[in-house]
Amino acid sequence: MAPALIETPQQTSADKVAEKVFAKDKIQAAYKEAFAQDAKTTNYEGELNGVGNFAPAKYPNYLPFWDDTKYPPYEPFEAYDHGKDADASFSSLLQGAEVEDLCANIGAEVKGVQLSKLSKEGKDELALFVAQKKVVAFRDQDLADLPIQEALDFAEYFGPSHIHPASGAPKGFPKVHLVHRSAADTTAKDFFEERTNSITWHSDVTYEQQPPGTTFLYLLDGPTAGGDTAFCNQAEAYRRLSPAFQQRLHGLKAIHSGHEQAASALARGSIVRRDPVANEHPIVRTHPVTGEKALFVNPQFTRRIVGLKKEESDYLLKFLFDHIALSQDLQARVKWAPGTVIVWDNRVTAHTAILDWQDGQRRHLARLTPRAERPYETPFEEKA
Numbered sequence: 001m002a003p004a005l006i007e008t009p010q011q012t013s014a015d016k017v018a019e020k021v022f023a024k025d026k027i028q029a030a031y032k033e034a035f036a037q038d039a040k041t042t043n044y045e046g047e048l049n050g051v052g053n054f055a056p057a058k059y060p061n062y063l064p065f066w067d068d069t070k071y072p073p074y075e076p077f078e079a080y081d082h083g084k085d086a087d088a089s090f091s092s093l094l095q096g097a098e099v100e101d102l103c104a105n106i107g108a109e110v111k112g113v114q115l116s117k118l119s120k121e122g123k124d125e126l127a128l129f130v131a132q133k134k135v136v137a138f139r140d141q142d143l144a145d146l147p148i149q150e151a152l153d154f155a156e157y158f159g160p161s162h163i164h165p166a167s168g169a170p171k172g173f174p175k176v177h178l179v180h181r182s183a184a185d186t187t188a189k190d191f192f193e194e195r196t197n198s199i200t201w202h203s204d205v206t207y208e209q210q211p212p213g214t215t216f217l218y219l220l221d222g223p224t225a226g227g228d229t230a231f232c233n234q235a236e237a238y239r240r241l242s243p244a245f246q247q248r249l250h251g252l253k254a255i256h257s258g259h260e261q262a263a264s265a266l267a268r269g270s271i272v273r274r275d276p277v278a279n280e281h282p283i284v285r286t287h288p289v290t291g292e293k294a295l296f297v298n299p300q301f302t303r304r305i306v307g308l309k310k311e312e313s314d315y316l317l318k319f320l321f322d323h324i325a326l327s328q329d330l331q332a333r334v335k336w337a338p339g340t341v342i343v344w345d346n347r348v349t350a351h352t353a354i355l356d357w358q359d360g361q362r363r364h365l366a367r368l369t370p371r372a373e374r375p376y377e378t379p380f381e382e383k384a
């Protein structure tokens, strides 16, 4: 019998792989998510009661929930950076403290200070100290043990909290952003079937018109080894560029988009609390207290340089993203320990989580995210 003129195509294994890869690539074309979590991947019973060899969550009050409350778009507000009022000798913040630099040009570790007990002067100095050091790990803190509202009240001294559009939050506290991977969760293995590394350099939620400034992340539960967070000094990244290149970047703006993050959440059946936004920000921003200039682009949210054609924009952004990612001489890798609160200035740093443990240990952190001023730039200055 002669073959039919039109054959029904059979799906080959190549088709199936192509379909799977295409679906993932479509979502992750610009937004890479190594820590995507939602209600389906959260093992509530295991977290409350323990699972296998893993103990119950140490902080069940911080387990993540995704309720479908919708929030209106953000309105502009007048931001005030308390670092402006700080005594630069840090006599209220650091008296009697043990302070050690993590690296020569970024980061410090502090012992002997209880953040939650700081006076107004101490908090002002904290804002300045973190702006100068870029990232500071405070050890032996009680923030996680306080009632959640008290932790929020502490952070809101620095600015009104950001409510994340897609992340899990403790029940009744949408202003707390949670990073959570349940005990016995093995999705890291699935992730590495598709990707060679988990590195996702970014500054938090830069798609907002007024992204965060002084930002707090504290450990609730973590693996015995691994899950560190790496930070990059974006002010030093700017200073490394030649004057001619710095000058070229001044005046350029880039579009930062939250649309891909929202699409990724919806594609896995999760929620989006606020309609996604995109905003234009200067590529070089100025810190309102220190006056330092810093690169303000990141591969997770920065999509396009305004006024350039796609190829031109891609070329220049790729250079800047590589410059940030590859310059280990302006980065620090910060280790977590029980009681650690890491504070960074989101305006002058980028960071990435590191997914390097795959033995199913729980990782659970909470972020308090005060919003700051709309990024602005000041004119290029020739070095003296």
Ligand SMILES: [Fe+2]
Residues within 6 Å of the ligand: 202, 203, 204, 351
């Ligand atoms: Fe982040």
